[in-house]
Amino acid sequence: MSKISKTFRVYHRYLGFFLAGIMTIYALSGTIMIFRTTDFLKQDKVTEREIGANVPAEELGGKLFIRNLEVLEEDANTITFQQGSYDKTSGVATYTVKELPFVFKKLESLHKATTNSPLYFLNIFFGISLLFFSVSAFFMYTKTNKVLRKGVYVAIAGLVFAAIIVFI
Structure with missing residues (x-):
């Protein structure tokens, strides 16, 4: 060799x-x-995020980094979407994301x-x-x-x- x-x-x-x-x-x-x-191994995590008041429904997905966000219902104070909701007056969105464990x-x-x-x-x-x-x-x-x-x-x-x- x-x-x-x-x-x-x-x-x-x-x-x-x-x-x-x-x-x-x-x-x-x-x-x-x-x-x-997929949701394989992912866990639900409730997230609360302040993004500013009066964000239009069309911009909400981009601000929250949620792709294909679909608005289910909108009234004067709240926008409801599949993952959670957004309070227009306080600017706080509360939603659930699926994340892998640490x-x-x-x-x-x-x-x-x-x-x-x-x-x-x-x-x-x-x-x-x-x-x-x-x-x-x-x-x-x-x-x-x-x-x-x-x-x-x-x-x-x-x-x-x-x-x-x-x-x-």
């Missing part, structure tokens, strides 16, 4: 052990993210990290590490090894499969 193969094996092995926990967290949070448009909400934030969040450094590190994993796997075997040849075919199949799923 060449020196470069041994070196890649060592880095691959220890980086793999280090990333095992991170990959577990990303796997769990990614699975939870699949269900983000731990799952934090896990979900991994996937939503932007450059404004310190978590994006973890995302960059994780992405570069996964890229190293995928490349270093090909340096762990000699060029004449049958495992490497079969591995290249399996990698090409995975690449084609992912491309088909993404573009369909």
